[in-house]
Amino acid sequence: MSHSRPRIDTEGRRARLGRRHLLAPACRAARAEDVADAVVGLHATDAATVHLAACARLAVPDPEEVERALYDDRSLVRLLCMRRTLFAVGGALAPVVASSTAGAVAAKERREMTRWVTGGAPGWDERRLAEAEAKTLAVLAARGAATAADLAAEVPELRDTIVVSPGKPYEATVAVSSRILRVLAAEGKIRRGRPRGGWTSSSFRWVPGTAFADLPAPPPAEARAGLARHWLASYGPSTVEDLKWWTGWTLTDTRRALAATDAVEVELEGGAAGVALPDDLEGVAAPGPWAALLPGLDPTAMGWKVRDWYLDPDHVPHLFDRSGNIGPTVWWNGRIVGGWAQRADGEIVWRLLSDEGGREAAALVETEAARLAEWVGAVRITPRFRTPLERELSA
Structure with missing residues (x-):
């Protein structure tokens, strides 16, 4: 790459991360919405991750603040x-x-679900599927909130099952309701309500939602440009491959979206080609020493495809499961240096995989572990995706 292009070094990228992802104590936010906006979105596959990731970045960590945004204000x-x-x-x-992004995902989910139901459940065709969905939405609108079991009690079609992989060792019987409700949620027609248990619970009631078709959304190309701009402001400077991986777009759509943001080419440390917003080419001051304990699937840890600038490749086997899901991590000044876990008695334990930062790093990690233990209190956390180091530490 030509040296006439702006060069962004790794220290500059880590300084941006500490500030923009609200991880340095001086940069923490007051509201859960500010946290989600700073990292574009909070991973929500694991119910606990939303709260843990948000509270790591809140000046006053409080699960009720996250509950307010998710369920009271619906912001x-x-x-x-x-x-x-x-x-x-x-x-x-x-x-x-x-x-x-989500509209295309929902369309794919619907195609796959339609083939699955109409091809595997006797007596099902697209007309019966549409009728079952209409009944489900009507029941939910009348009730206001309902579990999958509640809905199945009033919509008999939801009780049908399909045998998956018959005759195989992994043969399973799956309820039609699970796929129908997943697609209705993917389309925005229903959404998850407040969990039936505490904030770590994945058991919840469904509530009515707003279908994507009813949202005043920009056209897809314009929306992709808007999302790319927001992502670059949070995660840039980065590579084109990072954005393509993070979004799941095609390379063509990724490049078109970046072109619409007026992103400029930069040289990253090591000579890799990158892109940055035109107003993000100057140096960024480091926010001062900081440490953070982030949960499994945290948006920062999963924010880039190319991670060598903040993660030692030798540490990957300890911190990721076999499917590529990252577990709980310990950070020091913009770099992953270890992992943490919670034991059955509630103790937060951690281990550094690097001596980077020495005693100063260890002291700040200890402070963050105490902060985490204080607000988590009596709640017990088991990540949905277990990793080797997390299993070892929690044993």
């Missing part, structure tokens, strides 16, 4: 979107994400 919206992953995004960004 955080869960969407099946980037990489076919569930995210909680701010209400203002939700139409952009729906048009740029």
Whole structure:
């Protein structure tokens, strides 16, 4: 790459991360919406991750602040979107994400579900599927909130089952309701309500939603440009491959979206080609020493495809499961240096995989572990995706 292009070094990228992802103590936010906006969206596949990721970045960590945004004000919206992953995004960004990403995911989910139901359940065709969905939405509108079991009690079609992989060792019987409700949620027609248990619970009631078709959303190309701009402001400077991976778009759509943001080419440390917003080429001061304990699937840890600038490749086997899901991580000044876990008695334990930062780093990590233990209190956390180091530490 030509040296005439602006060069962004790794320290500059880590300084941006500490500030823009609200991880340095001086940069923490007051509201859950501000956190989601700072990282574009909070990973929501694991119910606990939303709260843990948000509270790590809140000046006053409080699960009730996250509950307010999710369930009272509904200013955080869960969407099946980037990489076919569930995210909680701010209400203002939700139409952009729906048009740029979630709409296409929902369309694919519907095609697959329709083939699955009509091809595997006796007596099912597209007409019966449409009738079952209409009944489900009517019951939910009348009740206001309902579990899948509540809905199945009033909509007999939802009780039908399909045998998956018959005759195989992994043969399973799956309820039709699970796929229908997933698609209705993917389309925004229903959404998850408050969990039946505590904030770590994945058991919840469904409530009526707003279908994407009813949202005042920008056209897909315009929405992709808007999402790319927002992502670059949070995660840039980065590579084109990072954005393509993060969104799940094609390379053509990724390049067109970046072109619409007026992104400029930069050289990243090591000579890799990158892109940045035109107003993000100057140096950024480091926010001062900081440490953070982030949960499994945290949006920062999963924010880039190329991670060598903040993660030692030798540490990957300890911190990721076999499917590529990252577990709980310990950060020091913009770099992953270890992992953490919670034991059955509630103790927060951690281990550094690097001696970077020495005693200063260890002291700040200890402070963050105490902060986490204080607000988590009696709640017990088991990540949905277990990793080798997390299993070892929690034993």
